[in-house]
Amino acid sequence: xxxxxxxxxxxxxxxxxxxxxxxxxxxxxxxxxxxxxxxxxxxxxxxxxxxxxxxxxxxxxxxxxxxxxxxxxxxxxxxxxxxxxxxxxxxxxxxxxxxxxxxxxxxxxxxxxxxxxxxxxxxxxxxxxxxxxxxxxxxxxxxxxxxxxxxxxxxxxxxxxxxxxxxxxxxxxxxxxxxxxxxxxxxxxxxxxxxxxxxxxxxxxxxxxxxxxxxxxxxxxxxxxxxxxxxxxxxxxxxxx
Amino acid sequence: xxxxxxxxxxxxxxxxxxxxxxxxxxxxxxxxxxxxxxxxxxxxxxxxxxxxxxxxxxxxxxxxxxxxxxxxxxxxxxxxxxxxxxxxxxxxxxxxxxxxxxxxxxxxxxxxxxxxxxxxxxxxxxxxxxxxxxxxxxxxxxxxxxxxxxxxxxxxxxxxxxxxxxxxxxxxxxxxxxxxxxxxxxxxxxxxxxxxxxxxxxxxxxxxxxxxxxxxxxxxxxxxxxxxxxxxxxxxxxxxx
DNA sequence: TTCTATCAATAAAC
DNA sequence: GTTTATTGATAGAA
Numbered sequence: 368x369x370x371x372x373x374x375x376x377x378x379x380x381x382x383x384x385x386x387x388x389x390x391x392x393x394x395x396x397x398x399x400x401x402x403x404x405x406x407x408x409x410x411x412x413x414x415x416x417x418x419x420x421x422x423x424x425x426x427x428x429x430x431x432x433x434x435x436x437x438x439x440x441x442x443x444x445x446x447x448x449x450x451x452x453x454x455x456x457x458x459x460x461x462x463x464x465x466x467x468x469x470x471x472x473x474x475x476x477x478x479x480x481x482x483x484x485x486x487x488x489x490x491x492x493x494x495x496x497x498x499x500x501x502x503x504x505x506x507x508x509x510x511x512x513x514x515x516x517x518x519x520x521x522x523x524x525x526x527x528x529x530x531x532x533x534x535x536x537x538x539x540x541x542x543x544x545x546x547x548x549x550x551x552x553x554x555x556x557x558x559x560x561x562x563x564x565x566x567x568x569x570x571x572x573x574x575x576x577x578x579x580x581x582x583x584x585x586x587x588x589x590x591x592x593x594x595x596x597x598x599x600x601x602x603x604x605x606x607x608x
Numbered sequence: 609x610x611x612x613x614x615x616x617x618x619x620x621x622x623x624x625x626x627x628x629x630x631x632x633x634x635x636x637x638x639x640x641x642x643x644x645x646x647x648x649x650x651x652x653x654x655x656x657x658x659x660x661x662x663x664x665x666x667x668x669x670x671x672x673x674x675x676x677x678x679x680x681x682x683x684x685x686x687x688x689x690x691x692x693x694x695x696x697x698x699x700x701x702x703x704x705x706x707x708x709x710x711x712x713x714x715x716x717x718x719x720x721x722x723x724x725x726x727x728x729x730x731x732x733x734x735x736x737x738x739x740x741x742x743x744x745x746x747x748x749x750x751x752x753x754x755x756x757x758x759x760x761x762x763x764x765x766x767x768x769x770x771x772x773x774x775x776x777x778x779x780x781x782x783x784x785x786x787x788x789x790x791x792x793x794x795x796x797x798x799x800x801x802x803x804x805x806x807x808x809x810x811x812x813x814x815x816x817x818x819x820x821x822x823x824x825x826x827x828x829x830x831x832x833x834x835x836x837x838x839x840x841x842x843x844x845x846x847x848x849x
Numbered sequence: 850t851t852c853t854a855t856c857a858a859t860a861a862a863c
Numbered sequence: 864g865t866t867t868a869t870t871g872a873t874a875g876a877a
Contacts, residue, residue, distance in 0.1 A: 380854020381874045386656050398874080399658045405872060406650050409858095413647060413666070415627050417640045420667040423651070424688045427660050432688060444685055447665045447673060621868020622860045639860080646858060650872095 399427060407435045420446070640668060648676045661687070 389395040403425060410421045414437040422436040422443035434440050630636040644666060651662045655678040663677040663684035675681050 376854085378853050378855095378874085378876050381856055381872085382854090383856060384657075384874070386653050388659050389657050394874085395658055399654070399660065401873060402650070402654050402657070406647070406654060408872090409643065409647050409650060410664070412627050413640070413643050416625075416630050416643070417636055418629050418669055419640065422663075422665045424663045424684050425654070425660055426662070426684060426687055427658065434688065440688075443665050443667060444689075446667055447675065447681075448685070450671075450673065617867080619860085619862045619867045621862095621866095622858085622870055623868090624870060625860065635860085642859060649858090 403433055407433075410435050411437070422447075644674055648674075651676050652678070663688075 389398055406425075407423065410423050413419055414421050420437055420443050422440045423434060424440070425433040427433070436443055630639055647666075648664065651664050654660055655662050661678055661684050663681045664675060665681070666674040668674070677684050
């Protein structure tokens with residue numbers, strides 16, 4: 368036994384940590400990823416086990432947003448919002464004259480549209496990876512794409528063309544999304560990608576496919592979850608948690 | 609040692625369960641309570657460890673709603689809905705370890721107000737129980753109170769009086785809440801009680817005090833959470849998970 | 850990412 | 864709610 372190659376203890380295993388902000392960025396990012404997944408898993412289990420409706424929204428630092436919802440994020444939020452007098456407006460007694468408990472929210476179209484975007488997001492990621500493989504290192508700023516170009520130094524004309532390009536990209540993506548809608552139906556939804564010409568363009572979307580995580584049991588049809596992780600960095604900078 | 613009275617193994621400990629809807633109502637209720645608490649705890653840890661903003665809304669069956677939010681539910685939802693971060697110093701560069709918690713939320717007043725409602729809710733529950741004890745079985749529809757009467761068959765005048773009664777009840781509760789505010793301060797918050805005359809009246813509110821759960825560490829001032837558990841049953845029926 | 854040792858959550862029974 | 868035996872989550876390292 369003494370000469371036997373001892374199997375090196377590869378880890379000391381989990382250690383207890385204090386619940387305070389993790390200083391180390393890398394550790395924080397790792398912890399965020401793991402715990403976000405864990406949180407969503409817990410939520411999905413709650414949905415299935417109890418039959419509850421749950422929505423979770425997580426804004427990480429940076430601009431990324433991850434969301435979970437059953438039966439859908441918007442449905443749960445609407446129910447919360449409308450069931451409570453549309454947030455924030457509740458002054459002591461003046462608001463009690465609400466006469467309609469129903470949810471006539473026209474937000475459904477928005478949801479529809481957002482779903483398109485979710486598809487778009489996912490597809491965009493696929494496209495980006497494909498492009499990365501095919502075109503190799505044809506990229507201009509270290510791993511980014513043209514739509515990640517900073518716009519600070521663009522001239523007016525350049526900006527307009529830039530915007531037009533984005534619009535076209537968006538259009539193509541939406542069409543692609545429509546196609547996808549016909550093939551498969553999930554309830555992923557996402558807020559907009561930030562396509563606008565106001566200088567707050569966030570074209571880089573990191574869509575994460577988590578769909579399979581929540582149904583590792585036999586409840587696929589029961590829980591119409593939607594997982595909406597998307598996000599982007601500032602103009603071409605590396606993504607941060 | 610052999611004759612020593614062996615301590616009876618009181619439980620077989622945790623057992624693995626399948627992630628499918630729990631059939632037994634009692635078990636389901638217990639599981640819901642435990643897992644809801646667990647979920648919120650995980651969320652609060654995520655907030656603290658990563659510095660993320662998280663909102664969770666849970667609609668149990670029946671009409672109960674539980675919510676968690678940091679820095680506030682509405683803030684997170686708004687940011688999700690509008691796609692724009694409102695307040696908070698969201699610079700991409702990481703701040704130092706302590707990350708001084710400036711809580712510049714303009715929604716503070718709202719939170720304050722919501723706290724009133726939390727108090728109201730809790731007090732209402734107490735009042736109901738007291739009434740139940742004192743008045744015995746003076747109730748009309750099996751464990752309910754007058755405000756739980758279904759309004760479907762009321763005449764117009766009856767409805768108007770009904771509404772007025774509700775208004776008065778609400779007013780009294782708010783005053784009571786104000787009194788309570790002077791005595792104690794917790795971070796519970798709740799959205800409105802659903803007082804309206806539209807037939808969706810939910811006066812019975814079950815407010816749960818979860819205040820201490822989220823800060824069992826040393827981060828009290830960092831995480832300005834708001835916990836919003838409230839809810840009610842249908843008109844006089846027993847509360848369900 | 851994947852792997853482990855450990856910590857934390859929790860199903861059952863009180 | 865409390866206890867206990869387990870399962871499940873995850874911090875640290877590779």
